[in-house]
Amino acid sequence: MRQSYEKHAWQPALFIGHVAPTQTLSGNRYTKAWKAIAEDIPTPNAIVCISSHWVTTGARITALATHRTHHSASPVATRLESIHNPAPDARKIARHIAENVPFELSLDKCRGLDHGSGAILRHMYPEADIPVLQLSLDTTLNEEEHYLRGQQLRFLREENILVIASGNVVQNLALFDQQALLAHPWALVADSQIAHCLVQGDIAPLIDYRSMRKEVRMGIPTPAHFWPLLYTLGMRQDDDMLDFPVLGISHGSTSMRAVRLRTR
Template sequence: MKAPALFLAHGSPMLAIEDHAYTSFLEKLGEGMSPKALVVFTAHWMTRKPTVSAVEGTYGMIYDFSGFPHDLYEIVYPAHGSVEWAERVREHLARVAEVAVDQTRGLDHGSWVVLHRMFPRADIPVVQASVVPWWTPKQLFQLGEALRPLRDEGVMIIGSGGTVHNLMALRWEGHVEAERWATAFDDWLLRESAARSEDVFHYEEKAPYAKQAVPTPEHLAPYWIAYGAGDHNQAPRVLFRDYQYGNLSLMAVAF
């Protein structure tokens, strides 16, 4: 059975210990899935060229954040890697780009926060992959396209990031309504993606509030990869959509 291609917002690291609608959604989403392997492109691993992890055994943990509660630093997600699946991923990506392999890097929070919620038993092999955020959206989309055949073998492709991710614009004063500029950007992105419009790859010039929503491209980069790995004859399907702190997008999209 074909495994899905998903874009999942990883929000704040607090996602790992908070309980709210999005964490419940992620838990339920994972309950009905049993992929053979997980390939996770994380916004928190930026490299000069696409890189895949080829870890034999259990991943180490990377707590790549500061100023959060002590409980976060005590979470251990004992995911295991797979050299065999990493090589399969590398082979497919190598059809469109030069690819590096990393044998030592642990899981950063872009990966483990989401996987901890979806697959708490940590019993599915994980191949973590980097993003090259200064590549064009079309180039990143083509990386995803190269991985599409793996879905037929039961490999789930996950892009972990955030469509609207402007830490300087967050509003911390309790629950606030989603801000218009954030929802307008996501509305445009989803509409143009569903239409298979080439404009979507030129969001910086075409999308409303693009500079405000995406001040730096690394958190949007996984979206393009998941989009490319999806089924081109079907429109993207929004599985969950909400906003924290006024504009931090918590959106899950199936491609």
């Protein structure tokens, strides 16, 4: 395995919208798009996932010899046991990252990958032959500080480490509709407003999303699924191209939009 600190062409920075974990057990247009994303980028030395489903007081990074999948207790837990990512030992890389970031980062030797990471990687890298780490979202930070933390992690891209942030630019579970075939109008508006800011490179409204129009506020009733996007934006460099390799609204109220930043 190549060392995590070797210099290569910069890895892209990715934000991927994820869906209910049961929807990843079989292939669909979203999982096929995730696979296509992986096929279009250089093989990384390691992968760092930032999932909306791991929120802690203070920052933590997984440091396990063998990853297991972390499942929240739920009626579908048995079905989710098929989602595994038995990736190689990532402890050395975890220590390297913890020693080189300008903030306190604790090594977590117990936590496995949650579905925000594992369900995506299952389709992007099914061979599970790349070391995988997961970085927590520090609940003591505000939105601007999450964005700045993304900037502090930008060096990972240069070290051939792929950072995948996983959440949703729009998600309102209270308005989730299992039978919905079309997006709720407010969800379309919220998704397009956020996309407009991304295309224009206008980060300030996204950091202060609570001041955006009501449809955006409806789409972000709680911040955890939105925070990972700020990490991806923080990792942007001046000559990056931005595109959206995945689009769509799932179950009426969840944006599946993916954001990709890559060098020209």
